[in-house]
Amino acid sequence: MVLNLTIDNKEISASKDATVLEAARENGIYIPTLCDNPKLKPYGGCRLCLVEIKGLPRPVGACTTPIQEGMVVQTSTERIHKLRRTVVELLLSDHPNDCMVCVKAGDCLLQELAYLYDLQNNRFYGEKRQYTQKDGNPFLERDMEKCILCRQCVRVCEEIAGVSAIEIAYRGFKAKVCPSFEDDLNCEFCGQCVSVCPTGALSGKAWSRKGRTAKTNEVTTTCPFCGCGCSLKLRVSENEVVRVSSDPDTINEGWLCVKGRFAYEFINSPDRLDAPLIRKNGKLEKASWDETLDYIYDKMDSIKQEHGPDAIGGLLSARCTNEENYLFQKFMRAVVGTNNVDHCARL
Amino acid sequence: MAGLAAVFGTGAMTNSLPEIEDNDVIFIIGSNTKENHPIVALRMLKAVKKGAKIIIADPRKVPLVRHSALWIQQKPGTDVALLNSMMHVIVKEGMADEKFIKERTEGYDEFLKGLDEYTPEYGEKITGVPKEKIIEAARMYGKSDKVGTFYTMGITQHSHGTENVYSLANLVMLTGNIGKRSTGLNPLRGQNNVQGSSDMGGSPVNLPGYQSVTDEKVREKFEIEWGTNLPSKPGITAIDMMHEAEVGKLKALYIMGENPALSDPDIEHTKKALKNLDLLIVQDIFLTETAELAHVVLPAVTFAEKNGTFTNTDRRVQRVRKAVEPPGEAKEDSWIIMELSKKFGYDMNYENIHKVFLEIGKLWPAFAGIDYSRIRKHGIQWPCPTKDHKGTPYLFKDGFLRGKGKFTAVKYRPSEEQPDQEYPFILTTGRELFQYHTGTMTRRVKAINEISSGPYIEVNPDDAKNLSIEAGNNVCVTSRRGSITLKAKVSDRPDKGVVFIPFHFKEAAANVLTNPKALDPVCKIPELKVCAVTIKKA
Structure with a gap:
């Protein structure tokens, strides 16, 4: 079933199960979000998607409000703009703001919003969160000063990965995402959390100082x-x-x-092999391609002449491409002349 | 795969990965999906969120058990008895799909007779699974509309692997769970292009596209395209190549991107065979355990350094694209083969790798409609016979390739090596989440090695207690083939009497212990999932 509504004076229709955010998106109307992810259940945590709905006294989150027939929505009034700007300003008041050296710079949603809302100065001064303890795991960098508590990592870990390795502990200013009892991460290290993190709070350890997105x-x-x-x-x-x-x-x-x-x-x-090797006097020694291919031809051909093609076998690879495997078996069959071709599908 | 091919006419996943989320029941047997096919497991979790129930039959408490509605812990190697007794219940309680059986299958009556003795009580006796659980599983399976059945090497790596597959095929046909969206029989393939390497004729009996080397018409088609005569005599399998190398009948072996010195059963035997060759050529990206034995080593490139296609587990042909330049003199496998071929006076002239792909389509109708420009974000699933064909998400909609699906009466046969007084434990092998196969790639990733640093054996807490073994102790594990020493992990994953070793680690290679003599008679797969061992504190 489809419902009709008006968003920003535009008459649109959307599925009855849609939220205001989904209806707006489907119709090309931009509403900023930090905690929303279309693959996760709505959370309503970041308060950035606030919209005004006719008949409601206060702005509401577009991501958690289902649409109704005849609804009239305004997504970008001056009041809304101010509210959103303040939300981002508050997030930045407690953020390291070290974009210059942050791994996420260039594809950071928070950085982008700070730019869009022209937040050169911040009206809010005060205590900043300080988490000195870093995680001992080898994969995920957790820079929790940069966390905005959008809970996408927690949700993806539970809803998608089925692991539930992390949750939000404590309340208010002390709230933070951590594993049970604040231990080191004990998880599958799939990094789904990293892939949904809108800021530089989560990244891959191996990415550090290795060229950012741009x-x-x-x-x-x-x-x-x-x-x-x-x-x-x-x-x-x-x-x-x-x-x-x-x-x-x-x-x-x-x-x-x-x-x-x-x-x-x-x-x-x-450790990568970077030159052909031929065994000489019991040792594998580097050789040129030409020498190596000649060596193979001489030996293989004499075996073929002496013992017949079926004294030669070939194993192709479940790691190689279709084209390579095709060529390999073609070589064994058409050039060597044997059907002794197999691979490790059984192992 | 031979098992599936015999029943239906082709051996591949019948369904697509996206269809999983619409299953009512997901029956997983012999697959540690969450660790070995992690992203397939995510689709299964999505299905659970939509109301599906997961049944897992596995000798180990694999991670997905946490999300399952029912877990059956059968003794390793007793799958046929388990499946037969489930089917016994399904027939007895009238849950068989009579219409499907009548219209689309053959051999049912004889199969039915074979089921008589497999009462749940008899099933319990063999498998160790309480009969109530067998009945419950049968009812969940039998009463559901859209059952997806998934298996991997836990089913196939047995001396009766083909019979295990026949049993599963019987089960899906008995309940009509095949040939529709979200219902079918799905072997999950363990390596990125194991489907593709089978498709491309990586077989001693088949040319590309499962076309038999003994079929004169087929050969003629290839002979015209390739401009040369082709051998009509079927070749020998990888395992037989090792046997023939050992006795000196096979003189030369050319291995591209495989590491049998670690992945094959009974490593000592394999190494001896490889050393006996007059010419061993190994083409790889690292000096693997196998390459160390070679006369010639050819430096190849990784997936990130070449162009081409892989075919994944659901027959999806997808692009591989070059991202970086290879080190030094390393060359693409295709370049190496073409250059070598030239030395033999046979020119393989392809302007680019796409031309190779197009040649495959000329010889195999299932690829005929695919070219690189058609392979978009979601790949394209074969069969795709024409340029306007969209690819095939699920197989056997209008019938099986061989006409009617064939029921096969299967009797339970114990695994060849049973535990006894001298070797009282059943060893089963497999992979863990962090490492991949023989570790050639993953063991060269520092972070992976930090989290998964070395070999271990999983021992049930009760067995550990009896043997006075504590977590982290070194233990010596011995079979009739050999002996390795490694750390004990006390874990409730295996049942009492069963131990598990991942086969990634060369310093304590599980395949020193496994049994190369016990082969499935049809497809020659070795019994890597069951052998008898004894354990001592080292």
Whole structure:
């Protein structure tokens, strides 16, 4: 069923289950948010999506208000603008504001809002939260001074990952996101929390000082680990993959696991083979491609002449591409002349 | 896969990953989904949020058990008995889908006779699962409309792996749970392109597209395209290659991106076989345990350094794109193969990798409609026979490839190696969340190694107590093949009498212990999930 309503003097219709925020978005009307995520249940925590609705005495959160037939909504009155500006100002009053050296600079929602609302000065001075304790885990950097308590990380961990490794502890000014009993994180390190964090509070430890978003190129590809086939966005800087993310509208819905998101260091490992090797006097020694290919041809061909093609076998790879595997079996069958081709599907 | 192919005519996931969220019941057997297919598990959790119930049958209390409605802890290797007794209940209580059986299957009557003896009581005796749980699982499964069945190596890596798959196929046909959206039989593939490497003819009996090497017409088609004669005699499997290398019948082996010296059963045996070769060529990105034994090592590139496609577990062809330059003289696998081919006087001339892909489509109708420009964000699922075909989310809508689905009467057969006085524990092997396969890639990631630093054996708390083993103690684990020493993890994941070792770690490689002699007779898969061991405090 569809309901009709008016947002910013525009007559629109939306599904009866939609919230004001969803109806506005579907119709191209921008309402700023910090805690909303279309894949998570509405939370109503950041108070940034406040809108005025005719007949209601006070502004309400668009993300938690269901639409009604005939509703009249204003999303950007002067009053609303002031309220939103104050919300961001309050968040910044207790924020390190160290964008210059923050990993998130350039794709930080808070930074963007501070810019949009022209918050050069802050009317609110006072105590700032100080969390000196950093987490001992090897994957996730948790810079909790930058947390705005949008609870997206907590929600994604519970609603999507089914892990519930973190919650908000304490109340008011002392409120903070932490694992039970403020221990070190004990989780699956999928980094879903990092992917939804709107500020620099959560990031990957490996990302540090490695080229922020603006300095990187992105390449969309497919994960090399298990068979899920998650779509990856590799961020590349100076011929190095410096971080990995995924778009929400992919087969994996933007979610990744610890390997897909964090296990890419092997690409630049110093252990990588960088030249062909031939065993000489019992030792593997570097050789040129030409020498190596000649060596293989001589040996393989003489084995083929002496013992027939079926004395040769080939194992192709569940890690390699379709094209490579196709060429490999073509080589074994058409060039060597044997069907001794297999791979490790059984192992 | 051979099992699935025999029943339905093709071996692949019948459904798509997105369909999971609309399942009523998700039956997972022999798959630690949350650790080994984490993102598939997220779809399952999404289904639970929408009201689905998860049934897990697994000898270990795997992480997804936390979100399941029912967990069945069968003894390793007793899956056929479990499934047969579930089916016994389904038939007895009138939950069989008679219409589906009549219209779309054959062999039902004979299969039915075979079920008689598998009462829940008999099932309980073999599997160790209380009969009430067997009945409950059967009812949940039998009464639901849209059941998705998922399995991995916990089903296949047995000396009766093919029979396990037959049993699952029987179960889905008996209840009509196949050939519709969100209902089907789904082997989750464990490696990024294991589906693709099977599709591409990584098989001693099949050319690309599961087209038999013994079929003259098929060969002729490939011979014309490739411009050369092709061998008609089926080849030998990877496991048989090792056996033939050991006895000196196989002289040369060319291995691209595999590490059998760690992944194959009975490592000592495998290494001996590899060392016996006159020519071992290993093409890889690192000097793996296998490469260390080679005569020639060829430096290849990672996924981030090349272009091409992978086919994931739900037959989805997706793009791989080059992001960085490889180190030194490392070359794309395709370059290496083409250059080598030239030395043999056979020119493989492709302007670019896309041309290779298009050639596959000429030879395999399921790929015929795909080209790189059609592979968008969500990939494209084969079969995709024409340019205007959208791809196929689920299989067998209009019938099975072999015509009618074939019921197979399957009798429970114990695993080959049973625990005895000398080797009283059942060892089962697998992966954990943080490492991947033989660890060639993941063990070179510092953060991963910090969290998953080395080998361990999971021991049930009661067994640990009896053996006076405490968490963190070094224990010596011995089978008839060999012996390894590693740390004990006292855990309620395995049942009493069962232990688990992840196979990622070369310093205490689980496959030193496993049994290479116990092979499934049809598809030659080794029994990596069951062997007998003894444990002593080291």
